[in-house]
Amino acid sequence: xxxxxxxxxxxxQLLADAFQHASAVFQCMVIATLLGVLIGVxxxxxxxxxxxxxxxxxxxxxxxxxxxIGLLIPVLGLGVAPTVTALVLYGLLPxxxxxxxxxxGVDPTLVDAAKGIGMSRAARLLRVELPLAWPPILxxxxxxxxxxxxxxxxxxxxxxxGLGNQIFRGISSLGSSNAxxxxxxxxxxxxILALLFxxxxxxxxxxxxxxxxxx
Amino acid sequence: xxxxxxPTAAAAGPAADAGPAAGAAPVTGATIQLENLSKRYHGxxxxxxxxxxxxxxxxxxxxxxxxSGCGKSTLLKMINRLIEPTSGRIRIGGEDVTRIDPxxxxxxVGYAIQASGLFPHMTVxxxxxxxxKMIGWSKTKxxxxxxxxxxxxxxxxxxxxxxxxxxLSGGQQQRVGVARALAADPPVLLMDEPFGAVDPITRDHxxxxxxxxxxxxxxxxxxxxxxxxxxxxxxxxxxVLREQSHIAQFDTPEAILTNPSDDFVSGFVGAxxxxxxxxxTRVRDVGIADFPTVSVDxxxxxxxxxxxxxxxxxxxxxxxxxxPYKWLRRGDLMRAKGSLARAGTLVGDYVTRDATLxxxxxxxxxxxxxxxxxxxxxxxxxxxxxxxTLMNSVHELLEEDRxxxxxxxxxxxxxxxxxxxxxxxxGAAAGPVPENGAGSSVAGGGGRLExx
Numbered sequence: 001x002x003x004x005x006x007x008x009x010x011x012x013q014l015l016a017d018a019f020q021h022a023s024a025v026f027q028c029m030v031i032a033t034l035l036g037v038l039i040g041v042x043x044x045x046x047x048x049x050x051x052x053x054x055x056x057x058x059x060x061x062x063x064x065x066x067x068x069i070g071l072l073i074p075v076l077g078l079g080v081a082p083t084v085t086a087l088v089l090y091g092l093l094p095x096x097x098x099x100x101x102x103x104x105g106v107d108p109t110l111v112d113a114a115k116g117i118g119m120s121r122a123a124r125l126l127r128v129e130l131p132l133a134w135p136p137i138l139x140x141x142x143x144x145x146x147x148x149x150x151x152x153x154x155x156x157x158x159x160x161x162g163l164g165n166q167i168f169r170g171i172s173s174l175g176s177s178n179a180x181x182x183x184x185x186x187x188x189x190x191x192i193l194a195l196l197f198x199x200x201x202x203x204x205x206x207x208x209x210x211x212x213x214x215x
Numbered sequence: 216x217x218x219x220x221x222p223t224a225a226a227a228g229p230a231a232d233a234g235p236a237a238g239a240a241p242v243t244g245a246t247i248q249l250e251n252l253s254k255r256y257h258g259x260x261x262x263x264x265x266x267x268x269x270x271x272x273x274x275x276x277x278x279x280x281x282x283s284g285c286g287k288s289t290l291l292k293m294i295n296r297l298i299e300p301t302s303g304r305i306r307i308g309g310e311d312v313t314r315i316d317p318x319x320x321x322x323x324v325g326y327a328i329q330a331s332g333l334f335p336h337m338t339v340x341x342x343x344x345x346x347x348k349m350i351g352w353s354k355t356k357x358x359x360x361x362x363x364x365x366x367x368x369x370x371x372x373x374x375x376x377x378x379x380x381x382x383l384s385g386g387q388q389q390r391v392g393v394a395r396a397l398a399a400d401p402p403v404l405l406m407d408e409p410f411g412a413v414d415p416i417t418r419d420h421x422x423x424x425x426x427x428x429x430x431x432x433x434x435x436x437x438x439x440x441x442x443x444x445x446x447x448x449x450x451x452x453x454x455v456l457r458e459q460s461h462i463a464q465f466d467t468p469e470a471i472l473t474n475p476s477d478d479f480v481s482g483f484v485g486a487x488x489x490x491x492x493x494x495x496t497r498v499r500d501v502g503i504a505d506f507p508t509v510s511v512d513x514x515x516x517x518x519x520x521x522x523x524x525x526x527x528x529x530x531x532x533x534x535x536x537x538x539p540y541k542w543l544r545r546g547d548l549m550r551a552k553g554s555l556a557r558a559g560t561l562v563g564d565y566v567t568r569d570a571t572l573x574x575x576x577x578x579x580x581x582x583x584x585x586x587x588x589x590x591x592x593x594x595x596x597x598x599x600x601x602x603x604t605l606m607n608s609v610h611e612l613l614e615e616d617r618x619x620x621x622x623x624x625x626x627x628x629x630x631x632x633x634x635x636x637x638x639x640x641x642g643a644a645a646g647p648v649p650e651n652g653a654g655s656s657v658a659g660g661g662g663r664l665e666x667x
Contacts, residue, residue: 113332116297116405117346117395118321127345131336210336212379 006181014166018189021162024155025148025197028084032091032148033141039092040099040137041125050100057093065090065154073158083152083160090151091144098140102133135209142201149194153186163189244435245308245402247271247294252303254289263289265459266303273308273402274433278446281456281463282483290460291405291439295324307403322350325396325404325434330412331388333380339365339391340376346399364394367431369424386417390424397432406438410445422448443483447472447491455480466623468495473613474620492612493573498566501608503589503598506531511540511555518555519548531588532559537595539565539588565590568597572609575600 007014039057043049060068065086072082106129114124130137156164163186170182247270254264264286271277279287292298294305296317305313312320333342343364344357352360362372368390380388389409396404410418422445429436440446446453447468455463455471457479464476472492475481484491508531509518522530522545532541532555541559551558564578565588578587579602586601 109328109330109332110334112297113326113328114334116292116295116321116326116328116332118318118324119345119349120318123349128334132334210379212335212337212381 003181003184006178007185010185014163014185014189017161017163017165017186018193021149021152021164021190022193022197024080024083024087024161025145025152025193028087028148028152029091029141029145031084032088032144033095035088036092036095036140036144037099037130037137039096040103041130044100044103050104054093054097054100057096060089061093065151066157069154069158078159080160082158083155086155087148087152091148094140094143094147095137096140098136099133102136102140103129105136106132131210132213135205135213135215138201138205138209142198145197145201146194149190149197153190163193243400243402243433244274246273246306247403247435247437248304248306248309249290249294250304250306252290252293252305253301254286254293254298255301262301262459264293264300265461267460267462269454269462269465271435271437273435276429276436276438276449276451278438278440278450278453279456280440280443280446280453280483281460282458283441285456285458286460287439287441287456288407290456291407291437294403294437295321295326295405297321297326322346322399323401323403325399325401327389327392327396327404327406327409329408330385331380331392331409333388333391333395335380337379338376339370339378339380339383342380342391343395343398345395350399360398364398365391367397367428368394370394384417385413386421389413389417389421393425393428397428397434402435404434404436406436408439408441411440418445425449443485444491444494447494455483469612469616470620470623473616474624489609489613490573492616493576493609494571496572496608496612497568498570498572498575498589498600499568501572501600502604503568503600504604506586506588506599508533508596509543510537511535515548515555518543522548529584531562531596531599533596536593539590539596542584562588565594566600567591572605576605579605 036057039053040050043053068089069082069086072085076082076085110128110132111124114128119127152160152162153164153167155162156168166182166186166189170179170184170186173179173182249267249269252264252267253262255262267290279291281287289298293300294307296305296312299317300313303313304311307320307323333339334345337345340358340361343361347357347360361376365372365375370387370390375383375387375391380391383391392409393406396406410421413421426449438446438449450468452466453468453471454465457463463483464471464480466476469492471480472484472489472495475484507521507527507529509521510533512535518530518532522528522543528545530543531539532543534540539562541561543559547558548555564581566575566578567590575587579585579600586599588599589597591597
């Protein structure tokens with residue numbers, strides 16, 4: 001069976017895996033974005049807190065993904081729980097770091113002006129600081145998504161959902177007639193998904209970044 | 216959102232007369248009182264702002280001026296509590312605002328800063344409408360107000376409403392900044408070196424605009440600058456600050472120019488105080504002399520006769536619309552063989568009645584016979600100002616300034632004597648009154664020094 005025949009035969013299975021893969025990454029990204037921005041907002045104003053947030057999320061990223069999932073299995077069991085936990089943890093670094101850096105990068109005179117014209121703390125954050133820090137935060141989200149696309153494949157190790165299952169199946173049956181097709185289809189699927197997500201982010205950027213600060 | 220009243224007829228110049236008397240126009244500003252206001256930062260031996268006492272009248276434009284590092288910006292930011300005072304009291308319109316919610320305070324106090332401080336991600340309209348929206352105005356009211364404010368600062372609402380700040384020039388941004396500060400109609404406006412970042416020509420325009428605005432609105436404006444000339448141009452009164460915001464002198468520009476209280480102030484005033492003084496007086500304030508005139512429509516013979524018979528050896532020839540056209544000397548007509556077109560010298564320079572004496576002096580100095588024609592609104596001839604008039608009025612002005620300064624000094628000494636007297640008579644009874652507090656009650660327009 002060549003690659004095209006394989007695709008024709010298994011397209012239903014492949015689409016289901018791809019959908020699950022995308023859905024897992026998307027949901028994890030939503031959680032990671034909320035958490036990452038929240039951590040950024042809570043820590044950016046104190047030097048040590050912001051640095052601590054960046055350093056600790058960076059430390060998580062240095063743990064090999066296979067090891068992290070392996071370590072999570074005894075605690076959370078198999079399936080969705082360790083997958084989501086691992087993906088969210090990995091997604092935090094780019095988002096948290098860009099949120100902290102972005103919020104710190106807002107021109108202090110603008111914050112002063114916002115204070116001076118009588119904006120409350122919350123109004124300042126929501127109307128001035130976050131909109132101005134949004135472009136770097138969005139970049140962080142984009143980078144995190146690309147990363148999670150790849151890492152999500154490892155989730156199959158913990159019986160998680162997604163295209164990783166194709167890859168693992170192929171690797172475990174190396175030598176069999178479909179092994180290469182399985183690995184190839186899983187990998188290509190992930191690449192295509194990553195490109196699609198990226199295109200969506202470009203669109204989101206167009207829609208959500210004010211024309212006044214768009215480069 | 217009342218439409219601002221039209222400028223009162225011939226409202227006196229921005230720097231006219233002393234003190235908070237803002238003329239007949241209704242004053243929308245509020246008084247600002249600072250009582251023993253201090254700011255002390257952790258880890259520094261000396262306070263950044265040391266026990267400042269000041270009273271700013273409603274509708275007054277007061278300029279804080281001083282060298283960098285004197286704490287003038289700090290003092291300004293303490294008024295809207297962007298910097299919280301360590302001790303002391305702030306009253307706005309009589310109300311103690313030292314402890315109220317700072318957000319509430321700042322909505323009553325407009326704030327404009329250097330380089331405008333506009334939010335780049337919002338349109339001009341959104342920037343201006345921000346504060347009114349926050350205090351809960353309806354959408355249509357906000358929209359109307361935004362247009363009104365743009366109009367007020369001289370920008371076409373249709374053209375600028377939807378633009379982003381980066382699409383504006385520096386001067387336009389600054390105008391929008393002022394519009395935003397005034398949008399919610401606050402009684403008090405704080406301006407922190409607002410024109411520091413624009414080129415000199417634009418700055419001049421913006422200053423003129425501010426003077427015009429203030430004539431219409433009568434807010435209480437506190438303006439910070441390090442440029443003494445700007446202070447003289449804008450201020451009803453000027454506060455010269457030295458390090459730690461000690462008040463070196465708090466007085467009208469005239470008084471500071473003619474009678475600086477000490478070496479520090481005179482050093483800051485810089486050279487050419489008398490010349491700067493000329494900027495404060497308008498041509499309309501000095502005697503405009505009559506000059507014999509003839510019209511181009513007059514028969515040639517009568518012009519000829521007047522030149523020969525008149526006590527003046529010179530006539531001013533006016534064109535058909537009554538505008539100064541040519542200076543005619545006695546011999547000119549003869550030399551030109553009776554042709555008006557060829558006779559005399561064209562009037563090169565003229566000034567309006569609103570021109571400063573400095574402009575007039577400039578024109579007089581460049582004119583070969585030492586005089587300049589004064590024209591009205593449509594360029595029609597009104598009179599002439601010459602070197603002698605200028606000299607005399609400048610002398611008079613300086614003398615007047617000197618006298619009023621002496622009077623103020625005298626008054627001040629009297630108050631001090633009274634204070635010491637009081638202190639000696641019943642020290643305990645006068646206890647709760649801070650030492651400087653008594654001084655503020657006689658502040659009026661006269662000079663007031665901080666008791667150090």
